[in-house]
Amino acid sequence: MEKRELVCIGCPLGCPLTVEIEGTEVVSVTGNTCKRGDVYARKEVTNPTRIVTSSVKVEGGVLAAVSVKTKEDIPKGKIFECVTALKDVCVKAPVAIGDVVLADVAGTGVDVIATKNVIASTS
Amino acid sequence: MLNYDIVIVGGGPAGLAAAVSAKRNGAESILVLERDKELGGILNQCIHNGFGLHTFKEELTGPEYAQRFIDQLLEENIEYKLNTMVLDISKEKVVTAMNRSEGILEIQAKAVILAMGCRERSRGALNIPGYRPAGVFSAGTAQRLVNMEGYLPGREVVILGSGDIGLIMARRMTLEGAKVKVVAELLPYSGGLKRNIVQCLDDFGIPLKLSHTVVDIKGKERVEGITLAQVDENRRPIPGTEEFYECDTLLLSCGLIPENELSRELGVEMSPVTSGPLVNESLETNVEGVFACGNVLHVHDLVDFVSQEAQAAGKNAAEYVLNGKKEGGKDIPIIATQGARYTVPKTVNPQRMDEKHVVRFRVGDVYKNCYVSVYLDDERIIHRKRPVVAPGEMEQIELKKEQLEAYPDLKEITVKIETE
Numbered sequence: 001m002e003k004r005e006l007v008c009i010g011c012p013l014g015c016p017l018t019v020e021i022e023g024t025e026v027v028s029v030t031g032n033t034c035k036r037g038d039v040y041a042r043k044e045v046t047n048p049t050r051i052v053t054s055s056v057k058v059e060g061g062v063l064a065a066v067s068v069k070t071k072e073d074i075p076k077g078k079i080f081e082c083v084t085a086l087k088d089v090c091v092k093a094p095v096a097i098g099d100v101v102l103a104d105v106a107g108t109g110v111d112v113i114a115t116k117n118v119i120a121s122t123s
Numbered sequence: 124m125l126n127y128d129i130v131i132v133g134g135g136p137a138g139l140a141a142a143v144s145a146k147r148n149g150a151e152s153i154l155v156l157e158r159d160k161e162l163g164g165i166l167n168q169c170i171h172n173g174f175g176l177h178t179f180k181e182e183l184t185g186p187e188y189a190q191r192f193i194d195q196l197l198e199e200n201i202e203y204k205l206n207t208m209v210l211d212i213s214k215e216k217v218v219t220a221m222n223r224s225e226g227i228l229e230i231q232a233k234a235v236i237l238a239m240g241c242r243e244r245s246r247g248a249l250n251i252p253g254y255r256p257a258g259v260f261s262a263g264t265a266q267r268l269v270n271m272e273g274y275l276p277g278r279e280v281v282i283l284g285s286g287d288i289g290l291i292m293a294r295r296m297t298l299e300g301a302k303v304k305v306v307a308e309l310l311p312y313s314g315g316l317k318r319n320i321v322q323c324l325d326d327f328g329i330p331l332k333l334s335h336t337v338v339d340i341k342g343k344e345r346v347e348g349i350t351l352a353q354v355d356e357n358r359r360p361i362p363g364t365e366e367f368y369e370c371d372t373l374l375l376s377c378g379l380i381p382e383n384e385l386s387r388e389l390g391v392e393m394s395p396v397t398s399g400p401l402v403n404e405s406l407e408t409n410v411e412g413v414f415a416c417g418n419v420l421h422v423h424d425l426v427d428f429v430s431q432e433a434q435a436a437g438k439n440a441a442e443y444v445l446n447g448k449k450e451g452g453k454d455i456p457i458i459a460t461q462g463a464r465y466t467v468p469k470t471v472n473p474q475r476m477d478e479k480h481v482v483r484f485r486v487g488d489v490y491k492n493c494y495v496s497v498y499l500d501d502e503r504i505i506h507r508k509r510p511v512v513a514p515g516e517m518e519q520i521e522l523k524k525e526q527l528e529a530y531p532d533l534k535e536i537t538v539k540i541e542t543e
Contacts, residue, residue: 007325009318013491013511033510050322051172053184054298055270065273067170067186076326083298097187115170116186 001027004045010036017041049073052082053115056101061093061118068101069115074108081106093120125230127154127202128444129437130218132209132385133238135164136426137417137433139192141236144437146199149445154230155196155203156220162196162203163189164240166426168267171291173318177427188426212389216412234412234440237386237400238433241379241418243288249377251283253340256347262288262376266295275299277372281349282306283337285313285320286515287424289376294323296374303327304368307335307351309358309377312489314515316424337373338365346371379422389413396465397421403454404471404480405439406432411448414440421467421483424517428483432467449475455533462486462493462512462540471536473527480522482538489513490540495520498537499530512540 006017013033019041020027029041043049051073055065074082082105089102095118102112128150131138134157142155161167166174169185176182179191196203207222218230243261260268260276266288268274280301282289285308293303306324311334313320324331332351338360339350353364381399383391391400392409399420400408407414416436417429442449452474457466466484490512497505497520505520512518520538527533 007317007321009321011317011511014317014320050326051182052298053171055170055273057273063271065271067184067270069170069172069184079298079326097190115184116167117190 006041006044008032008037008040010034010040019045021045048076050076050079052079052112054083054086056086057090058095058118059090059092060120061095062121063116063118066091066095066101066118067115068112070105070108071111071113074105074110078106078108082108082112086112093118124217125154125228127152127230127232129153129234129236129440130216130230130232131155131236131238132212132218133157133164133240133417133419134159134162134203134205135238135240135417136166136189136192136429137240137419137436138164138236138238139189139196140430140433141238141414141416141437141440142201142203143192143195143199144434145236145441146201146437148438148441150437150441153201154232155201156207156209156218157203157205158208160205162193162205165263168263168270169291170270171295174426177425178430185426192430209385212385212413214390214410233444234414236433236436236440237383237391237408237413237415237419238417238436239382239385239419241381241422243375244378244380246375248380249283249375251337251340253337253349254343256340256342256345258342258346258372259340260372260374262286262292262374265292265372265374269295269299275301276374277301277346277370279304279370280372280374281337281351281368281370282374282376284308284376284378285315285331285333286376286378287315287319289374290315290319290323292374292376293329294327297327297329301372303329304370305330305332305351307332307337309336309354310334312513314378316515336360340373341367346373349373379418381419381422383419386415386419391415394421394465394469396459397467399467401469402467404468404476405443405449406436406468407439407443412440412443414443421465421485424515428517428519431481432483451475455527456535457482458535458537459484460537460539462488462490463518463538464514466538471522471527473524473533476522476524476527478524480524481519482522483517483519484538485517486512486514486540490542492542494541494543496539496541497522498539499527499533500535502530506541
């Protein structure tokens with residue numbers, strides 16, 4: 001039996017959660033004071049995921065960089081692989097919100113998309 | 124002299140929402156003045172997600188949230204000027220501004236909306252001893268450098284202050300290859316959202332030291348290290364608890380201050396608690412026809428509430444331009460006490476208010492299992508149980524016109540935190 005200590009992020013109360021895990025099965029969640037804590041703890045120990053945001057270089061735009069995000073959340077363990085993959089990405093202006101900047105990042109099946117419009121510079 | 128119904132100072136989230144709302148409520152000519160080279164304000168550098176859960180029911184990044192409002196501004200054909208700095212606002216509502224292409228501009232407005240936002244508390248304001256080397260940045264400056272300009276301000280980082288910007292930057296710097304050694308917080312609790320503590324610090328194993336502060340900065344040309352010390356209950360460093368951290372960068376995330384230079388010169392009455400204007404239920408200042416909204420009024424944690432507040436300011440300014448000042452009724456002061464630090468608005472006029480009115484406030488400490496209470500003179504009309512309230516999370520209550528009108532002799536409204 002493995003025990004994991006977490007802090008719930010559901011509200012400012014921040015309940016200290018204890019999760020008991022048997023193999024890949026969650027046996028119990030304690031310390032939570034509402035249902036949200038239970039849901040959060042189960043997801044966090046079995047399949048923690050995050051949206052990753054960053055920015056990449058733009059060529060020929062009015063701005064030097066464009067902000068980006070993973071279109072959906074990706075496994076927490078893939079965060080660093082994701083930002084590393086974005087390191088050398090350079091896109092050509094114009095860029096529009098939603099444009100795919102990098103497809104299937106780090107083998108997650110999730111695309112990285114632009115979160116800002118950058119128009120081409122006139123010069 | 125140019126003439127506009129409404130001039131809005133600032134094209135960030137507050138200015139954008141105020142402009143759109145003013146137009147939709149009947150104001151004809153509106154001008155937004157923005158000193159940066161693009162609209163959107165601070166949202167442009169807040170590339171993380173979590174914006175707009177209340178407004179759009181989805182999690183957007185800062186630039187995406189800004190674009191939703193910029194699109195609305197363009198749809199409404201609202202005029203704006205970029206790279207334009209407002210220098211002065213007179214009591215007669217003549218706005219003096221300047222930019223490189225037009226020089227000095229004088230604009231006569233019928234109403235003015237203050238939406239200048241806030242600034243970060245600087246090293247000077249914090250009185251941190253030590254040398255003054257390169258490598259000390261506000262967290263927001265670092266955020267702009269990393270996210271928009273493509274520079275990494277340092278490799279080994281210590282962060283003072285655990286507000287949301289500091290936490291967000293701890294993660295951001297880590298992802299960009301820097302080593303964030305520690306986040307120190309003067310107070311015994313963090314002012315940041317729980318979610319940010321977990322996802323920005325815990326996820327990356329970055330320690331958070333509560334009740335700690337920076338007592339020395341080492342390095343003449345560039346930061347070489349900083350010394351942290353634990354503080355006692357009076358927030359004074361405890362001798363013997365000093366710890367040295369080698370680093371090349373110190374980020375400061377120690378609070379935000381509404382930027383009210385223009386308001387002060389205009390003679391707007393200010394709140395010593397929020398450092399923002401004192402406003403009535405129309406979000407109007409003591410200078411008739413001058414309204415305020417967003418972080419210039421009081422610092423918010425959620426942009427959704429900025430947008431809501433700005434929409435109200437825009438609507439009220441439009442009504443003022445179309446119908447003049449609403450007369451009649453009596454301004455009832457709202458007293459914040461016993462844990463509640465301030466309220467926005469500061470007064471409410473039952474005759475002029477809408478059917479329902481949101482009053483926002485902050486508490487001064489963390490209170491568990493408490494009640495948010497509202498009294499009309501001695502009568503308690505709201506008694507809402509809250510498992511926890513904290514200074515980092517803005518609270519709100521709703522006043523109803525009919526409730527207030529039931530007390531014709533009402534002298535004051537009191538907002539407080541009660542244990543039972």
